[in-house]
Amino acid sequence: MKRLLFAAATLSMAAFTGSASAQQTVRIATEGAYAPYNFINEAGQPAGFEIDLGNEICLRAELACEFVITAWDSMIPNLLAGNYDLIMAGMSITEERLQTIDFTDDYYPPDPAVFVIRTGTAFDFDALAGVRLGAQTATIQAGYLQDTLATGNTVVLFDTFEGAVNDLLAGNLDIVMIDGGFVAPIIEATGGALVLAGPEVTLGGGVGAGVRKEDTELRDTFTRIIAEMKADGSLNALIAEWFDDPMLF
Amino acid sequence: MPDWLANVVGPDATFWLAYLTNGAHQAFYASFGYTLAAAVFGGMFAILFGLGGAALRRSRFLPVRAVGAGYALIVRGVPDVLFLLFFPLAFEQAVEWVIAQGVCTPENAGTGAWPPCPDANIFFSTGGYLAIACVALGIVYGAFASSAIHGALDSVPKGQVDAARAFGMSERQIFWRIRIRQMWIFALPGLSNVWMLLVKATSLLSLLNIPDIVNWAGRLGAPNYFPRAGLVHPDWRWKYYLALVVFYLVLTWASERFFRWLKRKAGHGLIADDAVAA
Known part of the structure; x- marks a missing residue:
């Protein structure tokens, strides 16, 4: 049977x-x-x-x-x-x-991860407090944000990195952390609305x-x-x- | 696009026509086939499960009746999203378990927790997932259909059954020739509602990694920053989702017209129109 x-x-x-x-x-x-x-x-x-x-x-x-x-x-x-x-x-x-x-x-x-903010905003990256940070879920950037910056700040994770960039543009986030490898076309395509800020962080192997x-x-x-x-x-x-x-x- | 057409419509329209007919958009248009297939085959399974469920509920044996009632009660109470996530996974693992009984030995056991050994692993293609999704939709909406059919079987006028008995038909003949035949007319309003729900539930196919219209609309609408990946544009998802809203409205509107026509047609000459309306 x-x-x-x-x-x-x-x-x-x-x-x-x-x-x-x-x-x-x-x-x-x-x-x-x-x-x-x-x-x-x-x-x-x-x-x-x-x-x-x-x-x-x-x-x-x-x-x-x-x-x-x-x-x-x-x-x-x-x-x-x-x-x-x-x-x-x-x-x-x-x-x-x-x-x-x-x-x-x-x-x-290993590609340094970078922070992106809206043009005209400024943050003290040595002592971030009370800011809303975004990244794509289950990425090395998400892991870094949760491990090092979660206390005192809000970390929001998105299914795609575009989701994070969208919410940054819309003002729902203050800072987005992404791979340095493709940040240049994003900054270019948003026509000056976004700029790089803070340190580069090398993550992963x-x-x-x-x-x-x-x-x-x-x-x-x-x-x-x-x-x-x-x-x-x-x-x-x-x-x-x-x-x-x-x-x- | 031929030159003469490009000259007629001008450069702007030419550009947008080319954009809206590129390979990615053609794949988007083709994916409407998944949605329609899921609706049609899901609907067929729903009728089958509905008939089965109604048959169980009319059984002479209490345990069988309880199974039929339990099916309707449980499945109707579970959100379709959850069931569509639960059923394919449970089905896949059940099949893998059955296969594992045949092929897995302690020697070839895998390192992961599941499946028991790599040979027992099965992989569903998009078509396979679509088939499972159709069955899952059939199970969920079959529970609703079984209530409509169960009620409709009781709505067949008693005089019709008595007349059939007077003609000397057996109970079996009465069931198939009188009850089932006339049941459809009374079940139609309920079944058309079930169809509407089922059509809307086809928007959940992307949950099973099927590249359906919702999936493609999200992909095509997502902002693109990289020129080599195509037109650079901001977040356009609302435009693509709006197209889907229109599609579903047209589909449900056409369905409603069809069912109205069918109700008129099916009731014709059998029973008075006001009896159907009631």
């Missing part, structure tokens, strides 16, 4: 899932909302630095890869559940994340691809090719192509 149930379940599943047969394809999760790391282009396809890099790594490793768009806040749980094999979503390597997943070597150097701890083979393959691309200069070339103010290896 158990066997019969199992066979029936497998059969019915095979009709609309890609279970065992799709194992050869490496599925890479990305957010599609973190330009220039990853975004949805005008053609409706995933594009950006990480998509180019992921495709190049897969080409060199002779792997068939596929990018999956998924929400940022449930990305690690879904990796652990096996819904995809890798995360390439501008995810910084941190001690906290290393407790649950593993990372390849970094493919983008660079951006790497997240893998399940047991997938050591996949991790080592990616790390080997990332090292290869660092050595032959192609990684720096790719970074320079995508970032306005690139951090190079």
